[in-house]
Amino acid sequence: MVTTLDDTKRMAIAEKLASMRVIQELLISNERRFLSEMSDEKIKERFQNMLEDDQKNLGVLDTVIVQYGVRSEPKETVTEMTKKVEELMSGSKLSIYEKVAQHELLKHQQTMSGLLVHKAAQKVGADVEAAITPLNTVNFENRAHQEQLKGILEILGVLELTGQEADQGLWARVQDAVAALSGVAGSVVTQSSDKSDMNIQDVIRMDHQKVNTLFMELNQSNDPQKIQEYFGQIYKDLTVHAEAEEQVVYPAVRPFYGEGDTQELYDEQAEMKVLLDQIRAMNPASPDFKTNVNRLKDMVMDHVRQEESTMFAAIRNNCSSEQSEKMATDFKAAKDRLQQQLASSLK
Structure with missing residues (x-):
């Protein structure tokens, strides 16, 4: 008898999860590079916090993939794209502002992919929803990172264009946005944000x-x-x-x-x-x-x-x-x- 639920919809979700894992590794690589290239201590601190979150979230993604139980390779175009971005990030063609801008686009892509998997799971089956539950934490943290990256980009962009530091008022708005997102996430974020893995x-x-x-x-x-x-x-x-x-x-x-x-x-x-x-x-x-x-x-x-x-x-x-x-x-x-x-x- 057939012993699989690997239909087209489930395989599509599996491919999206595998692609998210490839992007997650690229995000971590970028953030490590930013820490060595940045001179602003406040920005370095924020990237250090993002790096710690993203390293933890790589483990969460691995958990989700194993819990889901349907295996796939990442989409070929995603694999090709990550290689090209890695080359750009490691080279000297892009300014630090342009590199962080690319990073913010990747973070946006990761956020949308996570939300799409969540919405698709609601359509495909309750067992899929149960398997991907830990992904909710990753989705909310990625949205919070996006807000912080907007503030970083404003500071780096103004500095690149004028040679002067931007007004710091945006940081307060960024913190408000992060706090609001954490409130929406509720216990989902706070439950796992202080530990590297589930027991x-x-x-x-x-x-x-x-x-x-x-x-x-x-x-x-x-x-x-x-x-x-x-x-x-x-x-x-x-x-x-x-x-x-x-x-x-x-x-x-x-x-x-x-x-x-x-x-x-x-x-x-x-x-x-x-x-x-x-x-x-x-x-x-x-x-x-x-x-x-x-x-x-x-x-x-x-x-x-x-x-x-x-x-x-x-x-x-x-x-x-x-x-x-x-x-x-x-x-x-x-x-x-x-x-x-x-x-x-x-x-």
């Missing part, structure tokens, strides 16, 4: 929310093709999630979570994998298909409740923030590797 509980919880959404979408559909496609995504997500937990999370928590409780998690996932393969072999038009999917859902939700209550509590009580974030990084890397392996095996 393992955050990342696992996102997986749980996405698969629960997929179960709901499947149950609400009466179209055998869509049911088949939704199960295909459930199959991929659960297979990769379970294997990544068994490679990274369970060995790490076993010493303090306990041998018996940890083994119970392994055993539950072994049963889940057997049922996944049984359902995969069934006809999605069969009346027993949804019955078995709901058996799987009950099994998964029981497993989720154990992880999110007792296992998460054990992690909070026994791991530092750094250890939990490191576990999340390793878990995402394992998922990325396993997704690529699974995609190759399903071809």
